[in-house]
Amino acid sequence: MKPFDENVYKFLMPLFFSGVVFFLSFYFCILGVSLYLYSLPIYAFLLLISLFLFYQTDKNLHEFMKNGITTFTHYTFYHRCIGIYLMLSIVLFGVSIAYIPFYYNGGFVFVWYCAPMSILCFISFIQSQKRIKRLKKTLEHNDHPEDMDQLKL
Numbered sequence: 001m002k003p004f005d006e007n008v009y010k011f012l013m014p015l016f017f018s019g020v021v022f023f024l025s026f027y028f029c030i031l032g033v034s035l036y037l038y039s040l041p042i043y044a045f046l047l048l049i050s051l052f053l054f055y056q057t058d059k060n061l062h063e064f065m066k067n068g069i070t071t072f073t074h075y076t077f078y079h080r081c082i083g084i085y086l087m088l089s090i091v092l093f094g095v096s097i098a099y100i101p102f103y104y105n106g107g108f109v110f111v112w113y114c115a116p117m118s119i120l121c122f123i124s125f126i127q128s129q130k131r132i133k134r135l136k137k138t139l140e141h142n143d144h145p146e147d148m149d150q151l152k153l
């Protein structure tokens with residue numbers, strides 16, 4: 001097993017570019033240019049890459065947890081992922097709901113791209129929440145007072 005590296009946030013770069021492309025698609029839609037039809041698949045592809053990288057990191061961290069190696073870095077990783085994926089899920093769900101009245105005027109594209117991505121982000125949120133509960137239990141049972149002080153913050 002390769003050693004744990006501190007650069008566990010490698011999924012954030014595709015996520016950032018996904019957000020940029022997503023807001024560009026809104027801009028194109030407001031302008032009335034049909035380029036949003038081409039930018040939304042790029043957004044979905046980049047978000048899927050980000051989710052894939054998150055699950056790869058999650059799998060590596062889970063291997064460390066199986067071997068009994070848990071650190072506060074694992075906890076902070078999942079804690080930040082909870083916030084990221086909860087916000088993404090809420091925003092994408094809101095966009096898919098907001099475009100339902102414009103369904104026949106091009107809104108169906110936003111509905112059918114945002115709703116499944118919202119579900120995938122919510123699944124990642126639930127996965128992070130499960131892992132953080134498990135990490136809390138293991139960190140409580142270990143004798144690491146410095147980690148417990150950080151958990152209480």
